[in-house]
Amino acid sequence: MSGKKVHFTYPGKTIDVTWDSRLCIHVAECGRAAGELFVDGRDPWCQPDVTKVAQVREIVERCPSGALSYVDKTGGPVEMPAVDNTVVVACNGPLFFRGNLHIEGLVKRSPGVRFRAALCRCGASKNKPFCDNSHEAVGFKDYGAVGETGSPQVAGDGELRIMPTHNGPLVCKGHLRIYTAAGRAAWFGSTVALCRCGASKNKPFCDGSHVAAGFRSD
Template structure:
């Protein structure tokens, strides 16, 4: 790494030993041995995405290669299936900071920014009231819910700023890799990368370092290497764990 990578406001970057390299037409090469396991999206009593429940964990190695074509027979690891698979893995995402292409909605005490291109269809943005409406409510309880929704979005498309300070409402998160399972829609989802792990493109450029990122592992996103929610419509199955709930 030559230049310092761009860092999203509110993000505490992981130590340099952690990184994810997108290999050309191949897997993600993960360095730093972050914990790796399945993460189930759990709904609340009203049926809205509310929290994550950990599932199966995997032994990690240095480095390790995670599948991004969706065809491996050894999930979540690469088994070389991409070489024969008819899947286009070229990166298409912008290197611009997410805020550059975000819309902002200002409420009485908080401001929400949203970059829709990074939607991973986790649906934490709708906990009964949708976050775009909730931010306009104001009040302690409402603001807490607004921040909670943004901080649970697996892809980090949503950021919430405190109007008084101009600082994002964020907490530091330890480096971690979660393989999203979404029983409500009967689909497996992206690789949720938490804790400011730097993601580097095949040509050596760093994407913006963010607290939450969702990397495509179904191979079908139009915003590679990031998830764009396509796994939901194709009902991607990683074959890792039987469905829960």
């Protein structure tokens, strides 16, 4: 995407909203929000001044990919991590992380990915480790069930380090809850390797299938 603009800032009198097109997977949490902060087909599509500052912050923080972020020029609250570090295993889709996230080894990204990120688990994304909706084109199928329970400890706060290993899984270190696509809190623990090649027989966990599948992380 060299030379192509990827960051777009929509200034308001009291709050600015920024959109990182590299991270957006068009879940439409913003576009379907009540009100006129985001209106498809309008130029510009985001107009912060038509919505109260608190509502702007709340809608932006709904974005599950971290593509949206804001700067509150009133000196109001800044975005804070969710109380728990969590990941939702989406049906036929990515891993949706929320919490105090540190995704290791990345160039500077949108500030939103410190709190919210959609990471690829089909193996086909051209923007690894982030999802780019390639799971739809390749017909990735996994309904987001989780069979293991992990340790009995309840996940808590603190930083979650997410390490996309070379040609291998996402290694997560730090308290974490894994939720099924149906919303069940299924796994609790502090260290886990999650599949991102799409081939594991024990999804969402890595079982070493990336080796036989010839998965490439670059």
